[in-house]
Amino acid sequence: MFTSTRGFSRRRFLGGSAFALAAGALGMPFIRTARAQVPTFKAGVITSLSGDNILGGNLTKRGYDLWADAINAKGGVEVGGDRFKVEMFYGDDQSNPATGADAAERLIVQNEVDVLFGPYTSGSTIAVQPICQKYQVPMISGSAESPNVWKAKPEFNFGIIPAVDTTAGKSLAVLVKISNPTAKTIAVISVNEPFSKETGEGFRDGAKKAGLDLVAYELVPAEGDLTPVISKIAALKPDIVAVGGHEEPLINVVKTSKSLDFRPKALIMHYGVTDPAFAQALAADANGTCGVAVWLPSVPYKDDLFGTAKEFAEIAKKKSGHEPDYTEAACAASGLVFGDAIKRLGKKPALKPENRVALKDAIAETDIHTFYGPIKFEKDGNHYHDNIQPVPVLIQIQDGKTVAVGPKDAAAAALTYPLPTWK
Structure with missing residues (x-):
């Protein structure tokens, strides 16, 4: 029964x-x-x-x-x-x-x-x-x-x-492999709360394994003006900016970056990109943002x-x-x-x-x-007792839709890289 x-x-x-x-x-x-x-x-x-x-x-x-x-x-x-x-x-x-x-x-x-x-x-x-x-x-x-x-x-x-610290790190290896020209530097922004901080640490630790040079690692509050942090990172001109945070901080990173006319070659976030609220809040500005999914139908x-x-x-x-x-x-x-x-x-x-x-x-x-x-x-x-076998799927918002761009056997579209300037 x-x-x-x-x-x-x-x-x-x-x-x-x-x-x-x-x-x-x-x-x-x-x-x-x-x-x-x-x-x-x-x-x-x-x-x-x-x-x-x-x-x-x-x-x-x-x-x-x-x-x-x-x-x-x-x-x-x-x-x-x-x-x-x-x-x-x-x-x-x-x-x-x-x-x-x-x-x-x-x-x-x-x-x-x-x-x-x-x-x-x-x-x-x-x-x-x-x-x-x-x-x-x-x-x-x-x-x-x-x-x-x-x-x-x-x-x-x-x-x-x-665990999020493994998927965040592994996703960078996927991104580096399919980037052309190959990404070499990264800056990591992490919201200072448990889950987001663990994600940021995953990006930070995964950067080295992916062969990336970590030029900045910034802990930020969940709320507040991100202008000083984004300005600092923009001056370093990293190829990739990775963000650990929930929807609202992710949206603020994009809005602040645009206001400063800064756009890295790739922007990757873990949690939140697949949430419809992210794309709805940013409209066309969400295009090009990458995220991480452990599984997709593809x-x-x-x-x-x-x-x-x-x-x-x-x-x-x-x-x-x-x-x-x-x-x-x-x-x-x-x-x-x-x-x-x-x-x-x-x-x-x-x-x-x-x-x-x-x-x-x-x-x-x-x-x-x-x-x-x-x-x-x-x-x-x-x-211990976690299944860390799956390779994360790298996704990207393209024309308002979330598509898989890597690894190769799961990709439904090519990665947009480098991202075009805001202008």
């Missing part, structure tokens, strides 16, 4: 008992639940179904549900030649890490889930990790991007999206459940009416990791406590190729 509910509901785990009591009082025969008749795997999803992060929370939910729908349509997860369907249970973190930890504990204790699928935000993910450790239940996180999640070396948590990956990346995107759009982004794709791929691990483990539902520990060990040995890309978890270092 596949059950989908919005948020965590007492009705889901009390309904059977209430019905049984009512049936006994009326002299009706007791009806066993579907789980008693046909064993199922129970998966708990913790994400933001309310609060400030509800939009991102819905992205993660859609991705996890896409996998559950697809695998259940095939009869369920395969174990020892038999198939077992998946039941989904939801815990709303209300966009609050502490609430997310409480929701995870309820899913484990009251719903007896076999596996958890992780929250939208890194903050909630970090808060849930001790709960996974306490109850020895593995979690597969399809959204968390902060390197701080993995620096803690979580034994029971596994990440699908590479990547050359496929698997047996979803088919190609393009076919997955078509399935997702048909169901929700929206083009899926890389977070939704990574969450769907989280289910593929669980299916592969449980098949190799060979344990049928319901899992015993020792089976869940063994499942964690099986997940740690994952080495698969999916529509999302390769998935293999690091076994040591600062990215």
